[in-house]
Amino acid sequence: MGTVYSSILPQHEEFIKKQRIFFVGSAPLNEEGHVNISPKGYDVLRIFSPNEVAYLDLTGSGNETSAHLIDNGRVTFMFLAFEGPPMILRLYGRGKVILPESSEWDNMAKHFEILPGSRQIVHANIDTVKTSCGFSVPFYSYNGERDTLKQWAENKSEQDLENYWKKKNSISMDEIVTPIGKKFR
Template sequence: MARQFDGIEPPHRAFIEAQHMFFVGSAAPEGRVNISPKGMDSLRVLGPDRIIWLNLTGSGNETAGHLHQADRMTLMWCSFTTRPLILRAYGTARALHPRDADWAGLIGLFPPHPGARQIYDMRVGMVQTSCGYAVPFFDHAGPRDTLAKWAEGKGPKGIHAHWEEKNQTTIDGAPTGILDPQA
């Protein structure tokens, strides 16, 4: 039932852009594998082999730490509506921080999000689709505003303090580079 493709084809892009949520998977050579749900209008398909997504400040910063050690990334979307489908994009990625030169050219592709901390720039090497027959139906009730309200309440200084306290290392103790590009 699974099919592989060399890149993102127009029907894949349409499917990706119609989804309200996606999942990111990353892993360092050693330690825990991270799988994290994402949303909030934070992903853009830039071409058949390129996806960028905006990472917002949260409780952890696993993906950034993993990319410091291994540049592998997998993104996954599931259809929770009438058409059963799972789509995965496999590739390599790099983390861009607000201090990086490429940040300015990409951040404008997203609506303003308080607490934006990285843009992940992914080169897609393979796309795989599979049936999704066992994925249940869910209705989308709307986006949550909890993270945006939290970040707005913290303000830029509070977000920076949160990065210092909670986002400098992974749960396995690896550096994320959030504040120190040499980490």
Template sequence: MSATKFFDEIPDDEELIQWIKAQYLFHVATAPLNDGHVNVSPKGQPSLKLINSKAIWYLDLTGSGNETISHLYEPGNSRMTIVFEAFEGPPRILRLFGHGRVIERDDPEFDQLVNRELGAYGWPTPEVMPGARAIIWLNIDKVSISRGSSVPLFKFESHRDTLKKWSEKAEKTDSQYEDPYTLPPLKSLRSFWLHNNSWSVDGLPGYRHVLDKADEGFVRKAMSDVGLDYDYSLASRKGMPNWWLTLFVGVGVGVLLSTSLTLVMRVWA
């Protein structure tokens, strides 16, 4: 059993690069800053692109949740880890630690990235599949490589096409309506984004493309689905930086203490 090895970037190792490229599955982990739910999402499909030894991105497809995007948008946050495991051949676990950012589909940078054919390592750009809502970019701070000797062996059969077929049909439906956001969410991609991707389960703002169309009801539903009570303090934060929130809380506590002290002095006077 060998010890875990750490690096500041992905090692310049052709065998390792080809191994990353050959993986059919990887996992993405993020979490809110204070309490809340730690999220781990499995990712399939040919959606990954290694830019260089310090950066990698993947095409984010529509999902029933929105945790990764919400966590990366949280002011002062952006922590993210991508994990690869060897399910065939010699055991290996590769972790890419770093800070992520979201590039939504209506952002000009999204088109710039997906229209680049090749990058470093001759890595092809993933095809923009139906239902793609964003690119998730990771700036790599640290890399770890361990053996993963307990990871089971599996044989890959095929990618599932359920999401692709549903997304194709939903996008086609959207194109036939002037305001697809009014359609039932299971028939419309944009309506689905609105109902399921506006907020995280902890009440953090999510997919900005539809956020202005969401209201308190969506936040309440997202939180009640996991047994949480609606928390207006979280929902109302939206884009408020953490240091501003701390400042407001500090000022409020200061005013409260000052008022209490004044009352006490009056009583004793």
């Protein structure tokens, strides 16, 4: 079953900061909707307190997490030990999306290096932390970050990025309008 905590403990924070990748899970309330699991790389996650985290969300081919947060707010973060002792750590909570034009952006954005293609910040209040063994997670070696997304975004104008967001990031695959989509309506 694992061990359940009500907040991020110092040893959890230490573990999280060592990870080079994490996964974000979300789902719509509609039982016909799709569960989404999204991998996140780069140094984009910040821990603000034992019950508050946020990550800088970069442009992607979809925007499911954002849509699900509008739909119901539920979000799960998962971290895996690919090196050293085995462990899986999950953060469960409720999140929201902060867009660059929102009043909260400047206060949140100052905690991040704003990377090319940054589209929003996902902020979450964590109510449950769970650790489990991770005994079957294989070892993997970290060879570096891919620069493909950064290069792609650096070669786009602001208008090109907005057009892309309008086309690819405005509506989820379950037809939920995202916060980005609302600004184009």
